[in-house]
Amino acid sequence: MVVSATYFDGESARNRSVDVNEDGTNLTFSGTDTPYTSWSIKGLHAIDAPTPGQPYRLTHEDKSGARLIIRDDVFIKTLVSRSSHLKGGYSSRDIAHIFGWTIGGLVAVAALGYVAMVLLPDKVAHILPETWRNRVGSQMEAAMAEGAKLCHSPAGDAALSAMITNLALGQPDLPAISVHIYDIPVLNAFAVSGGKIIMTREILAKADGPDEIAGVLAHEIGHVAHRHPEAQLVRLTGMQVLGSVFTGSNGGDMTTNIAFMATVLRFTREAEAEADAYARDTLVKSSIDPMGLKRFFEKINKLEGGGGDKSSAFSKLGGIFSTHPGTEDRMKLIEPLPAGVVAKPSLTNEQWLALKDICK
Amino acid sequence: MPPIDSAPEKLNFAYVRRPGLWKIMFTNLGMGIITLTVWHFWGKTNVRKHIWSCIHINDEPLEYTGKGGELFRGFLLVFVIFILPLLLLTAFLGFYLGPQNPAISGLNFLFAIAGYLLGGFALYKARNYQLSRTNWRGIRGNMAGSAGLYSLTYFGNILAKWFSFGWATPVMNVVMSEQMIGDMRFGDSAFKFKGRAGPLYPTYALCWFLTLFVVIGGIGLFSYEVINWFGTGLSDAFDHLFKDKEGVKPTVEEFKLIGIFMLGLVGLIMCYVLIIPALWAIYSAKEMRTLANYTRFDGAQFKLNATAASVIWLAVGNLLIIVLAIAMAAILLFGIGFLAAWMGLDKSTAVAILIGIMVLVIYQGVWALTRPIIIQRNISFVFKRLTLDGAVDLNRIRQSIAARPTRGEGLADAFDLGAW
Structure with a gap:
């Protein structure tokens, strides 16, 4: 034809x-x-x-x-x-190609995600030079404090040092830390890069004894010891790289935006568990009653995670009191000192009163 | 070579819609979600294949011969040599100097400048890729000039427009068109662009001053009304609303006042959003007509019958399509939110899932289901109004000997320069 x-x-x-x-x-x-x-x-x-x-x-x-x-x-x-x-x-060969690319792409992205979000952060956090960690930590602390007053009093500072010393008695390889208390009416405590631990006036006000604060401090030192804040920063970078893969662009300045960092830098449940374990271990080794930490947890849990001024960057940071279903399980794991160990007070009564009044 | 029998033809343009675009759009939406947006490159290619095939010149459709894989490779290359090092450098400096160090802002500023410099390069390369993948009567196009040169013009154009409060726009648009259109080839035949910006200026001046008048007039009128109608009551109401630490809460009356004020403000903004683009449609139409007039191919002169009303209608239609799609996405999102709440999911988990779905659905839904329609509208707008005065000797046009680029549009994609 x-x-x-x-x-x-x-x-x-x-x-x-x-x-x-x-x-x-x-x-x-x-x-x-x-x-x-x-x-x-x-x-x-x-x-x-x-x-x-x-x-x-x-x-x-x-x-x-x-x-x-x-x-x-x-x-x-x-x-x-x-x-x-x-x-x-589409021929069957085309379809096979498309599926091959798709599955291959998804596997590659999943692998990249695993490396960037799970494998790398912990490794990199431990090799970051001291000076870098400190610099980043200082800037984060300044941004978090949002110009709030840093609380100081000779007796209060001495009491805080005494508490750290008491914790270090049972845990000689305690990481280098600095603890600052800010005049902020929000209930929170957290650790940032470089071993910087930040607490608020409100947390001292809500505590009914030094052991409660010692417990919180031990928990935050746990984050420092495991380099959780640094790992979170690396994870954030990984998130940005992944994000840019999907949007095909530089996904903005996530790693340089403090406000954004504050909202995503909540520690994972595993990190909280690690910090808890560290706190329990330190408290027992230093003969400080771990039930103080438990009491504080229970108190805070009833208050539903702090409250206060939700609009400040400070309260957006999850910190120690992020309420998720794990909290009750976390509390259950805290046990009294073993039989035969005599509890030592983490501060004398005088020191405790001085610490409580540090922001006055 | 046998002698060429010259037979000039008159060329007619048409946009002939055919079914199939919706199928492509929904396939793209589905595949986009399944592949976590990686499908984007193949989806874009399928849309182009469809739209190109609707453009008829003397009843013979254009053919798009690009492949999704080419765009994907272009993206990968740009990602690996450009975006990734940039991200890692920023992250490294963030760790080294601290995230709040002013050097980081300085660096971001430099990146922005580099971005503007590369913008023109990206546009030019994207145009070259698209022309090299566009076939008509078996002949493809290409760009014959230098992308580097164009990127300089493009950067100069941004600066000139910025520093002249827009007044350089007609000149710069003519200069850029001269370079872009003058470099375009169909086979071995060149497009020619020649003309002055002068004739564009009366219309530009009209639109510029009208805009100024609308902005100043609008603000003046609004302030006058605010002072006359609300007096000091409004500032008291705002004081009570934002300074509630003193224990004074705004009264119901004050809330009403604030409400009316906010409505007025929204109304004013809406007026601006509609009036100012409508004003500029007058200039856009004039510019399109003029630039078409300045363009010649093989001695024949282009004409584009674009009126301000038709440009407004095109823009309003495009805007409505996007608004509708976003509204539908929002409804869907609330639905997912309610579902999550109803299922009693833990708050943070629910939020994480929601954000994930939101990004995918909005990005995919709004883009996959609006962009092809908008592109079809824009392209059909042009080809329904485009004519060519004079005849073209098609028999003489030989195939382009320029090398075809093997990858496409990575940079244009990275800058989201809308190079469809």
Whole structure:
């Protein structure tokens, strides 16, 4: 069956009229200004799926720039019915490719995510130089404190040092820390990079004895010892890289935006458990009654995680009191000192009163 | 070579809609969610294939021959050599100097400048890729000039517009078109662009002063009304609302006052959002007509019959499509939120899941379901109004000998320059 068609040879824009024929294996055509050409049907490729009444456009693997445009519906139907690869759309090979890329891509992203979010943060946190950790920590502390007054009094400072010394008695390899108390009416305590621990006036006000504060402090020292704040910073960087993969752009300045960091830097449940374990261990080794920490937890749990001024960056930071279902399980793990160990007060009564009044 | 029989033809443009775009859009939406947006490159390619095939010149459709993989490789390359090092450098400095160090802001400023410099480069390269993947009568296009040169013009254009309060716009747009259109080739035949910016200035001045008038007039009128209607009551009400530490709460009356004020403010902003773009549509239409007039191909001159009303209608329609899509996404989102609350999910888990779904659905839904329609509207707008005065000797046009780029648009994608 011979039909007329239009041929563009891919070398000039000239519109050529040709007569086309096919014998099941080859498609042949020729015209007044087109020499006799034979294309194998196997090598044909349909530009679009055939649509009745619409021109059907073909090309060939040996001449990918050329186009043969056939308008005869019967001819097209015969040709396509014998060669399913000419139906256009996605071939099974295309679909396999797409799925391969998709699955491969997802696996790559998952692997990247695992490395950036799970594997790397802990490793990198432990090799960050001291000076870097301190610099970042100082800036974060300043940003978190939002200009609040740093509480100082000679007796209060001495009491705080005494409490740290008492904790260090049982835990000689206590990491280097600095503890600052700010005049902030929000109940919170947290550790930032570089061993900087920050507590609020409110946490001292809510505590009914030094052991409660010693417990909270031991927990925060646990975060410092495990380098949780540093690991979170690395994780944030990882998040940004992943985010930019999906949006195809530099996802903004996440790592330099303190307000944003504050909202995402909550420690994971595993990190909280590690810090708790460290606190329990330290308290027992220093003979300080761990039930103080438990009492404080219970008290705070009833208060539903602090309250106060929710709009400040300080309260957005999860800190020690982020309420999630794990809190009660965490409290259950805190046990009294072993039988036979005599509890030592973490501060004398005088020291405790001085510490409580440090912001006055 | 046989002698060429010259036979100039008149060219007619048309946009012939055909079914299939919705199917592509919903496939893209689904695949986008399944592949966590990686499908983007293939989806974009499928949309282009469809839209290109609707553009008919003398009843012969354009053909888009690009592949999703080419765009994907372009993206990967830019990601690896450009975005990733930048991210890592910022992160490194954040750790080294601390996140609040002014050097980081300085660095970000430098990156922004580099971004503007690369913007023109990206646009030019994207245009080259698209032309090299556009076939008509078996002949493809290309860009014959230098992307580096264009990026300088583009950067100069940003500075000039900025420092002249916009007054450099007509000149710079003519200069950039001269470079961009003048470098365009179809096969071995060049587009030519020649013309002055002068004729654009009366319309530009009209729109510029009208905008100034609307802005100043609007603010003046609004302030006058606020003072006359509300007097000092409004400032008291705001004091009570924001300084409630003194224990004084705003009264019901004061709340009403604040409400009316806010409504007025929203009304004013809406007026600006609608009036100012409508004003500028007058200039846009004039500029489109003029730039088309300055463009020639093989001696034939282009004409674009764009009126201010048609440009406004195009823009309003596009805006409505986006608003509708965002509204639907918001409804869907609230639905998911209620579902999560109803299932009694823990708050933080629910929020995390919600944010994840939100990003995917909004990004995918709004983009996958609006962008193709908007592009179709824009392209069909042009090809329904475009004519070519004069005849073109198509028989003489030979295939382009420029090398086809093997990857596409990575940079343009990274800067989201809308290079569809």
